[in-house]
Amino acid sequence: MITHKQRRTEKGFCFKHYYKWILCFSLTLYFLVSFFVDHDQEEDHPLSSSSSSRSNPLLTNPKPKLLASHAVFESKIHDSTLEFSPRRLNIKTDVFNNLKIYVYDLPSKFNADWLANERCSNHLFAAEVALHKALLSIEGDVRTKNPYEADFFFVPVYVSCNFSTINGFPAIGHARSLIKEAIGLVSAQYPFWNRTSGSDHVFIATHDFGSCFHTMEDRAIADGVPEILRNSIVLQTFGVTFKHPCQEVENVVIPPYISPESLHKTQKNIPVAKTKERDIWVFFRGKMEIRPKNISGRFYSKRIRTEIWRSYGGDRRFYLQRQRFTGYQSEIARSVFCLCPLGWAPWSPRLVESVVLGCVPVIIADGIRLPFPSAVRWSEISLTVAERDVEKLGEILEHVAATNLSVIQRNLENPSVRQALMYNVPPRDGDATWQIMEALSKKLNRSIRRSNAFI
The missing domain is CATH 3.40.50.2000 (Glycogen Phosphorylase B;)
Structure with a gap:
């Protein structure tokens, strides 16, 4: 005959057994869900070299998300190329009139792939690389991860990187086609280029005759600024005080890169x-x-x-x-x-x-x-x-x-x-990146966000 004390002991044993079963089931479910969540994130943000050439999610989704973007190039730069963590600059709101810049996360063929050549990020034309890295290193403040609140859109296409050819001359024959392809990509997948014909988009051209994309002046003049870029803003090392075809675009003269x-x-x-x-x-x-x-x-x-x-x-x-x-x-x-x-x-x-x-x-x-x-x-x-x-x-x-x-x-x-x-990475108060941001803050009449604010 089972006594009252034995029943209590048996009941306690069953409860402990049931509790262990519940705990085991919960842990199993947790790890299973974690696995699928991580797997989905890896598919969205591939970091391996075999997958680095895929388009990032914002460029394949016809309705871009407003979530913070850590896409292919940015992740690759922060994980392997740069040795820093994004930081918040000590910027007062009124310094740049609350300027907001969105940096497109383009597939690596437009930028990161060129860095396989180490000289690409160190020679005199490397301001395009330095500025891109500097902007990516900013946490908050001027750089925004929400494109719908941006004043300007930086299009990081490296057109001067392939400088170290056998004869020592810059090889920029690919520049026009590469820029055209990048514009085609962002204009097809984002609404921002088409609404202004690119007037709030910023490019960089850091070689001899800047936005004309040729190293010889006679050819540069004959080719002129590509039609597709004529509404945009070009940061370029070339600048003269007289009328010149390679300045027939909104431009900011910037210094060449020195390490x-x-x-x-x-x-x-x-x-x-x-x-x-x-x-x-x-x-x-x-x-x-x-x-x-x-x-x-x-x-x-x-x-x-x-x-x-x-x-x-x-x-x-x-x-x-x-x-x-x-x-x-x-x-x-x-x-x-x-x-x-x-x-x-x-x-x-x-x-x-x-x-x-x-x-x-x-x-x-x-x-x-x-x-x-x-x-x-x-x-x-x-x-x-x-x-x-x-x-x-x-x-x-x-x-x-x-x-x-x-x-x-x-x-x-x-x-x-x-x-x-x-050019410093991360940027410092008053440095070249700072000066570029200040120059852009004086062109806010091109920002559709500012014009809409008064509608």
Whole structure:
């Protein structure tokens, strides 16, 4: 006969058994659901190299979601290419008038695939890569993950990355077709391009003649700005003060890219900090043809570099070198004046290197339009010599050295001036990315969001 105590014991045993069964079932169900959720997320956001070329969900869904997007390229950059976490900039709302930029997550063929060549993100045309990375590194503030609240749409197509060809010339023959394909993609899958014909879309062109997408000026002029881009905004290193077909588009002149790491290394290794201790008076290292060749009716540098070599190659005040040297930044850091003559195009990476390393830039490129004039007062930190006066260069520099050189050098020491020409990831207050955002904030009349706000 079962006693009352035995019944209680048996009942407790059954309850424990039942509780264990419920717990086991719950855990099994939890892990099963977790597996399918994770699996679905991996399908939506592939990270492996075998799947990195797939279109991201926003480009395959005719009605884009308003959820935060961590699509193919962004995920790949943050997981492997960049060593940082997105951060929130210390930006007051009124600095950029509450500017909002949406960065399209394009398939990797338009950008990330080019980074297989390491030089792609380090040469003078790499501002397109640096700016893209800088924008992706911003958490909140200017960059928005909701395209419906954006003022501008950044289209990250790398058109200057394939620079390191056998002959050393940039290879941008693919640029027009690649941009056209990207526009076709976003205009078919998003509503934003079509509603403004691309007037609130931003592209970047960081080679010789910018939005004309050719390295030779005669061909660039003949081709002009692609019709499909004429309503958009182009960030380009090319800029002149006179009318030019390659400026017949809304544009912002930006500085060429110089690696912050290389400059910091040079500054660390060169103890010369005081300008009066610089032991090179006038410096230039680069291509100077003794017998310039006529290419498509033009001579390299309009023969200006040839004339510099002929006139001053034997002058002990001038340190002129025609051969390549990887440590040439150390020579800039030791120099008082750094010559910045035009090449095929008027701009040069020497402009940035000279300013950051405290060497007075001597700009020899008639009509050049320089980047960020409101942040960098070029007339106070550089000299401009007309191309026709290159034979008088020695006399001009002697006069400056005897009069206002010390004032120019003091102006060059301003950290904010140097910062404005550098691309940092993540961006820093006042740097090149910051200046670009400020320039865009002055074009908010193109934002459909702003115009709708008053309807």
